[in-house]
């Protein structure tokens with residue numbers, strides 16, 4: 311069986327889907343939990359079930375009725391999928407008419423927005439107020455809800471408070487705290503958790519990912535994220551080599567990774583080194599690849615710098631130079647305290663020489 315998006319279905323969302331469809335009858339749902347586990351697919355499947363014409367309250371969408379087929383073809387007149395521009399293509403929902411007059415080349419040159427803009431929310435509100443074409447519902451899927459700014463969220467709020475007729479909403483988000491409390495309180499919450507490691511590993515293996523356990527841990531247990539990495543050519547073996555390379559001051563392990571991904575990997579390495587330094591188990595790298603004995607204060611300073619760069623990921627850094635600089639700081643931070651031949655610190659100068 312193929313999921314709504316044409317990929318292998320995500321087995322861990324099946325039970326949530328069933329439970330949600332059976333127990334949640336609110337006009338607005340808020341799916342919340344970690345990213346990379348299929349929030350969008352779940353939201354879309356719930357929408358498809360609400361619109362499915364095979365049964366009155368289906369436990370899952372039938373997948374074959376006219377309505378299900380329209381959802382699968384992205385052309386259901388009663389479904390509106392609201393995504394930031396930057397997510398439309400990756401999620402396979404690029405709008406054919408989003409090009410407002412400019413050439414395709416021009417629209418590619420400008421950075422797609424990562425926000426859900428107020429104009430799009432207004433259009434969704436208008437959509438929800440129109441009559442249902444096929445008579446079952448009008449459904450708006452909004453993902454991820456934390457990408458709405460204050461103005462967008464307030465525009466949606468009025469409609470969530472007094473939903474017109476048959477309108478229903480599925481919002482998903484990874485950071486519910488980033489939402490207006492009033493948005494949260496108007497929705498029924500559906501909590502999602504990371505899937506069991508074994509199930510996620512089996513799913514990755516079925517997609518052809520080699521050594522899935524390593525990439526799954528690297529991606530913090532988020533299988534879709536791990537699959538993304540594998541598809542971008544990041545192999546488990548390369549991930550396993552990173553700690554040793556960084557400890558040697560080499561950025562060679564990152565190849566042509568974008569800076570944001572390099573920073574993410576270094577943050578994870580720093581996190582794991584801090585865990586090991588405190589006597590805890592690492593999370594993203596296998597225990598044998600992270601050396602104990604680093605100076606917690608140096609790791610803390612490295613993490614602060616990594617967080618600073620991560621916050622400005624859109625800044626036009628020279629990615630190569632920035633990666634080198636972060637790795638060199640990492641080499642110093644990972645140096646084993648008291649070990650001979652450790653990398654020198656570049657700023658502190660001891661007098662008396």
Ligand SMILES: [Zn+2]
Nearest residue numbers: 362372375378
């Ligand atoms: Zn159906």
